[in-house]
């Protein structure tokens with residue numbers, strides 16, 4: 001059971017690389033006026049998967065920690081940064097829901113969306129690095 005959280009979050013990260021690359025293409029088209037393809041429906045669908053996987057994985061990580069060790073925060077920075085991801089994931093999701101139906105240009109909303117998700121992505125990279133340490137200390141030892 002303890003392995004579900006790390007595996008789920010790692011899978012979400014791999015999917016997030018793809019979703020982020022699509023988003024970067026959209027950014028180049030919108031703001032840098034470059035010709036770039038953007039599969040709107042695919043980005044929205046897979047983006048939702050990433051956001052919900054991150055949120056579900058976060059809750060699962062918390063649940064597993066309490067269930068197994070009776071305490072939160074044993075992983076230190078992995079726990080702290082994990083909680084810090086929540087507002088960025090939520091802003092990315094809410095703005096994504098507003099943007100999902102194409103209806104004219106909303107560059108400021110798109111920028112907010114892209115920035116919130118890019119920050120969540122960088123934090124997820126850190127979570128993977130610190131998560132590997134948590135796997136070594138808590139699951140393998």
Ligand code: HEM
Pocket residue numbers: 016019020022023024026027028030031043044046047048049050051092093095096097099100101105106107110111112113114115117118121
């Ligand atoms: C981790 C997940 C996600 C990442 C990394 C991501 C990243 C990005 C980035 C960088 C952009 C370009 C922003 C810009 O041009 O200023 C973008 C655009 C967009 N995203 Fe996402 N996104 C994610 C999830 C979602 C979700 C969940 C939805 C829908 C519910 C969504 C819908 C959209 C739409 C519709 C656009 C185009 C907006 C426009 O140009 O008007 N994205 N995304």
Ligand code: HEM
Pocket residue numbers: 001002003004005006007009010054057058060061062064065066071072073074075076078079081082083085124127128130131132134135138139
């Ligand atoms: C979006 C990414 C992630 C978030 C938001 C997140 C968040 C969390 C949180 C909040 C906890 C509870 C920690 C505590 O109470 O001290 C936790 C536990 C844990 N995390 Fe993560 N984490 C993420 C990714 C990862 C990854 C990629 C790995 C491994 C490579 C990992 C490995 C672990 C392990 C081993 C635990 C102990 C509990 C368990 O195994 O279920 N995490 N995580």
